[in-house]
Amino acid sequence: TTYTQTPLTLDTTYAPAIAFNQGGNDSYTKLLLHCDGSNNGTTWTDSSSSGHTVTMSSGSYPRTETGTKKFGTASGKWNNASYLQVPDSADWHFGSGDYTIDFWLYHPQHCSTDHFDFIISQPNAGGGNQSYIGTRRAGSGNYYMMTNFSGQSTQSNADITITLNEWNHWAIVKNSGSVYFYKDGVNVMGTGVGVSAPVAWPDYNVPLRIGYQQDVEYYNGYADEIRISKGVARWTADFVPATRLSEAYNAGSYTEAEASKRLVSGSVDISGQPSGTNMKYKIETLNQSASKICRLHGASLLWA
Numbered sequence: 001t002t003y004t005q006t007p008l009t010l011d012t013t014y015a016p017a018i019a020f021n022q023g024g025n026d027s028y029t030k031l032l033l034h035c036d037g038s039n040n041g042t043t044w045t046d047s048s049s050s051g052h053t054v055t056m057s058s059g060s061y062p063r064t065e066t067g068t069k070k071f072g073t074a075s076g077k078w079n080n081a082s083y084l085q086v087p088d089s090a091d092w093h094f095g096s097g098d099y100t101i102d103f104w105l106y107h108p109q110h111c112s113t114d115h116f117d118f119i120i121s122q123p124n125a126g127g128g129n130q131s132y133i134g135t136r137r138a139g140s141g142n143y144y145m146m147t148n149f150s151g152q153s154t155q156s157n158a159d160i161t162i163t164l165n166e167w168n169h170w171a172i173v174k175n176s177g178s179v180y181f182y183k184d185g186v187n188v189m190g191t192g193v194g195v196s197a198p199v200a201w202p203d204y205n206v207p208l209r210i211g212y213q214q215d216v217e218y219y220n221g222y223a224d225e226i227r228i229s230k231g232v233a234r235w236t237a238d239f240v241p242a243t244r245l246s247e248a249y250n251a252g253s254y255t256e257a258e259a260s261k262r263l264v265s266g267s268v269d270i271s272g273q274p275s276g277t278n279m280k281y282k283i284e285t286l287n288q289s290a291s292k293i294c295r296l297h298g299a300s301l302l303w304a
Contacts, residue, residue: 025047025175030228033210035082039064089208098176105221107162116169136155142161170185173233180235
């Protein structure tokens with residue numbers, strides 16, 4: 001019934017990339033839809049500091065559904081005939097500056113070939129040219145990502161395959177005149193670097209629409225954690241998308257120091273203890289508080 005308390009020794013610290021490179025709901029975040037709510041819910045909340053008003057184009061869609069989700073309590077479900085709308089704002093008048101637009105998509109079925117899939121757009125009130133960012137399905141059946149401003153587009157290689165009923169992270173990043181496209185953290189430009197963005201995002205005085213393209217094409221599937229960031233290129237190299245909500249959209253950005261994890265080790269000599277099959281050994285943390293949670297990732301026992 002006795003035990004020996006053995007202090008652990010700090011071996012090293014490390015800062016995993018998934019913990020601090022996601023940004024978050026920070027000062028750069030101008031629109032953030034967690035898509036949380038009740039099943040068949042019709043309330044949409046912008047969790048960014050801008051607090052934009054988000055409305056639905058129809059009475060029942062897009063809506064929140066709890067059965068399929070990436071993070072939180074629900075995700076958003078689009079039905080191929082509706083979209084979300086946000087009043088025009090300087091928050092997405094990017095001009096020639098940096099920006100990042102990222103979101104998670106879940107496809108229960110493929111859209112038609114040569115059609116837009118998920119689109120965040122700002123259609124020109126006079127028709128014709130518009131601004132949009134999103135994904136499109138090519139005639140080959142694969143997908144690609146693209147931007148289009150004033151009729152000039154930049155797109156990734158049309159070789160992105162989509163597995164149905166699986167969540168994928170998508171990101172469009174503008175950095176110092178170059179645009180990058182990422183699927184699940186991997187650059188899909190095909191060249192490994194960004195390519196020159198043709199023009200700046202024009203200042204159209206029209207609402208922003210999510211899930212709709214001016215040529216009357218709508219999204220049909222689920223989306224979660226839709227974020228628009230202005231003035232920052234959150235990724236300019238391959239990365240690991242967040243696996244937990246706290247890593248992806250915390251109240252503020254994690255710094256590398258805040259995300260640092262400690263690797264500790266220790267040992268205790270149990271030689272000379274009584275033999276038998278009922279011997280029990282316990283590893284526990286003392287004086288543990290909510291801010292100092294310790295989790296055991298691995299242990300080994302060497303019997304002499």
